Amino acid sequence: MNSSAQIAGTSRAAEAEQYLTFRLDGLDYGIPIHQVQEIRGWTKVTPLPNSPRYIRGVLNLRGTIVPIIDLRLRFNLPEVPYDAITVIVVINVGPRLAGIVVDAVSDVIDLDPEQRRNAPEFEGQANRQFVQGLTQVEDKLLVLIDVDKLINHDALAQAADAA
Amino acid sequence: MTIDLTRFHSTFFEESLEGVAVMESELLEIERQVRRGGKQAAESLDAERLNCIFRAAHSIKGGSGTFGFTQVADFAHALESLLDEARSGHRLIDADTANLLLRAVDCLRALVHAAKDDGPAPTDVETLHAELERAQANAVAPAAKAVAAATASVWSIRFVPNDRFFHTGNDPLRIFRALIDLGPIATHADASQLPVWEQFDPQVCYLGWDIMIEKAMARDALDDVFAWVVGDCELTIEAPTATATATVVNAVAKVDEKAASSIRVATAKVDGLVDIVGELVITQTMLSQLVEDFTIERAAQLQAGVAQLARHTRELQDAVLGIRMLPLGFVFSRLPRLARDVATLLGKQVEMEISGDRTELDKAIIERISDPLIHLVRNSVDHGIEAPQERTRQGKPAHGTIRLNAYHKAGNVVIEVLDDGRGLDRDRIVAKARERGLIAADAAIDPSQIDEFIFMPGFSTSETVSDVSGRGVGLDVVRNNIRTLGGGVEVSSSPGQGTRFVIRLPLTLAIVDGMSLRVGSEIYILPLAWIAETLQVQPQDVTQPAGGPEIIAVRNEFVPLLRLDRIFNVTARATNVNEGLVVIVEADSKRIALFVDELLGQQQVVLKSLEPHCQRLEGISAATILGDGTVALILDAGSLVRQAHSAAAVLAAASNALHPSAAASAATLH
Numbered sequence: 001m002n003s004s005a006q007i008a009g010t011s012r013a014a015e016a017e018q019y020l021t022f023r024l025d026g027l028d029y030g031i032p033i034h035q036v037q038e039i040r041g042w043t044k045v046t047p048l049p050n051s052p053r054y055i056r057g058v059l060n061l062r063g064t065i066v067p068i069i070d071l072r073l074r075f076n077l078p079e080v081p082y083d084a085i086t087v088i089v090v091i092n093v094g095p096r097l098a099g100i101v102v103d104a105v106s107d108v109i110d111l112d113p114e115q116r117r118n119a120p121e122f123e124g125q126a127n128r129q130f131v132q133g134l135t136q137v138e139d140k141l142l143v144l145i146d147v148d149k150l151i152n153h154d155a156l157a158q159a160a161d162a163a
Numbered sequence: 164m165t166i167d168l169t170r171f172h173s174t175f176f177e178e179s180l181e182g183v184a185v186m187e188s189e190l191l192e193i194e195r196q197v198r199r200g201g202k203q204a205a206e207s208l209d210a211e212r213l214n215c216i217f218r219a220a221h222s223i224k225g226g227s228g229t230f231g232f233t234q235v236a237d238f239a240h241a242l243e244s245l246l247d248e249a250r251s252g253h254r255l256i257d258a259d260t261a262n263l264l265l266r267a268v269d270c271l272r273a274l275v276h277a278a279k280d281d282g283p284a285p286t287d288v289e290t291l292h293a294e295l296e297r298a299q300a301n302a303v304a305p306a307a308k309a310v311a312a313a314t315a316s317v318w319s320i321r322f323v324p325n326d327r328f329f330h331t332g333n334d335p336l337r338i339f340r341a342l343i344d345l346g347p348i349a350t351h352a353d354a355s356q357l358p359v360w361e362q363f364d365p366q367v368c369y370l371g372w373d374i375m376i377e378k379a380m381a382r383d384a385l386d387d388v389f390a391w392v393v394g395d396c397e398l399t400i401e402a403p404t405a406t407a408t409a410t411v412v413n414a415v416a417k418v419d420e421k422a423a424s425s426i427r428v429a430t431a432k433v434d435g436l437v438d439i440v441g442e443l444v445i446t447q448t449m450l451s452q453l454v455e456d457f458t459i460e461r462a463a464q465l466q467a468g469v470a471q472l473a474r475h476t477r478e479l480q481d482a483v484l485g486i487r488m489l490p491l492g493f494v495f496s497r498l499p500r501l502a503r504d505v506a507t508l509l510g511k512q513v514e515m516e517i518s519g520d521r522t523e524l525d526k527a528i529i530e531r532i533s534d535p536l537i538h539l540v541r542n543s544v545d546h547g548i549e550a551p552q553e554r555t556r557q558g559k560p561a562h563g564t565i566r567l568n569a570y571h572k573a574g575n576v577v578i579e580v581l582d583d584g585r586g587l588d589r590d591r592i593v594a595k596a597r598e599r600g601l602i603a604a605d606a607a608i609d610p611s612q613i614d615e616f617i618f619m620p621g622f623s624t625s626e627t628v629s630d631v632s633g634r635g636v637g638l639d640v641v642r643n644n645i646r647t648l649g650g651g652v653e654v655s656s657s658p659g660q661g662t663r664f665v666i667r668l669p670l671t672l673a674i675v676d677g678m679s680l681r682v683g684s685e686i687y688i689l690p691l692a693w694i695a696e697t698l699q700v701q702p703q704d705v706t707q708p709a710g711g712p713e714i715i716a717v718r719n720e721f722v723p724l725l726r727l728d729r730i731f732n733v734t735a736r737a738t739n740v741n742e743g744l745v746v747i748v749e750a751d752s753k754r755i756a757l758f759v760d761e762l763l764g765q766q767q768v769v770l771k772s773l774e775p776h777c778q779r780l781e782g783i784s785a786a787t788i789l790g791d792g793t794v795a796l797i798l799d800a801g802s803l804v805r806q807a808h809s810a811a812a813v814l815a816a817a818s819n820a821l822h823p824s825a826a827a828s829a830a831t832l833h
Binding site for chain 1: 777792
């Protein structure tokens, strides 16, 4: 870890970061592991009225009420029924907690910031804002998600919908 | 070594404000005695009360001097000097003096606040200071005790015998006896020089004393007492004006809004918590040992252990909630002063009787019940209690009585505000209600229903708008505030006998009595306090004038119908009104009919905030966790009612046109 830190001279945190990777509609995504609080299986949630459809509802996480976001719906991907390997990744952003529903979690990987590339502009779709960058791990494309944007954007959307 | 005095500032402010509170309550009591008994009472005033006030002023002076708040110190000094004259019998406390002292106490409180927040000093400091000094200058000597000696009366002495004090055949005891002969003394021993036991020499005097002696006398008398020992001790004698020893105020804690961010907890409560946690740890250890080498034969043991764990958890929950509990005295204590001030303003005589001020309530409720109570007391003085002449004419005592009473009842705290005034004027209320179109001109109404009208917005029957009340911002706000706390308020009254307000409050805000409702597959909780009634309606009761929102007729009233399944976008089982139930919800004096599939029953739920993880949602106030671990949302009655009525405002006009007979009722929808 230290050796890679020597090489890195970018403005970003010059240290290998660990990412949790998960699958969503055939593609691999990664989120920084330090923002992951826990991983749990899907359980029934309580729907929140007047909320965007991608907010599935709220869950009791040992006494704390946590909103659950379906990432497939959030990214406008086709909806699939939840099954035994559907998981909720509980992430924290500052004081806020939220759970994201993904198809399955895969791995924890070390990632050198040098390996990260900015996402190309040609996508031109709404989800671009949640993508922090792209990288390749063992010949597979990994999409790094900006968790802060994901959670805060939801807050805004929700406030707008409620108004 | 320098000591950072600012560390002690918060303690000083807290103690000073407590001192001010003590002064206020004692002064009120003195004033009451004066008013009751006239001159005789004034002379036989309870010396202990005066002492208590004096001591409080004195420690505020001492403390503010130490910490460099000179303005507070100067003012406290002026106040103290005046009090001292009264205390030493050189001055009678009459109604005027008591009034002046009370105003001075207010000013002192404002000064302490100013020092605390670095804010500007109150504007009346100079004038009051001058008034205090003037009052002192024309001291009225009581006829019986014309004492010429103008020297004030508390001498403070520091007396520290040196090591060889006993060797010269002297004894501090003798000095004290001589001092007691002169007048009452208070001493404080300084034992800081005491050595460890092994090095203790019985022939050496290690102690020193700070002595306060209360007596108007010349310094010579004191010098005489110490004449023999002057060479063998360190001695300072200070004339009364320069006393600076802090005395202990007997502390009656008082919550101040600004200082309410911290909480003083009785040590006993903390000890109790520690005990329970200890028990919890023991149980936990026992359980983990049990699990480590668990065999099925020990299942019963495990079961017992878990039961014990459950009991300790419950105890811990109660104890932790108990920490947030404060006695109602915190709020009650400021009401007598309020009643007095309002009564003085209106030329009325009012006495306040308080009972049950030890009843405990959640701190958050205590802080928020204060305004409604102030409102009710002010109302009672203004509207309830009659002028003295009128009272005498009716054969009542000239002074009215307002009684505050608090007690526990069925898991709730009940606060009663009773007065022995004229009671509610039902004729006027009915007239007013007709004028405002709240009731039909010829409708017959039940007396208790009439009383309820006073909780309607903009309903004031006071003949004149005064400083005190009668602006019509009133009891509707009181009722709403109390409902927000999960409680309720009722009024009953009998003409000429008085009025009685009964406030019912939950013990804590963390737990709410709720009704669980089912809509489709979802369960919602509606706090009981907002539910007026539940009923089953028939399709023909529902109208939808001009294609607008649905309304239903409930007896003589038209109420907007809110289908929870539609506004929350869930699939309900019942679509026809006769298949489900209608819950009449009342908030802000407006009603709505909430249509749900069924009621599941009543239960206590623990409130869980949705924030900060979720945004606030229209119609939802919080969430709770049900017995099976799932989350249920708690409905926000206020927001639902507002939602329905903003739609219904449009409808009211239409309903007037379509339903001439409903015009009067529809007006209530506004």
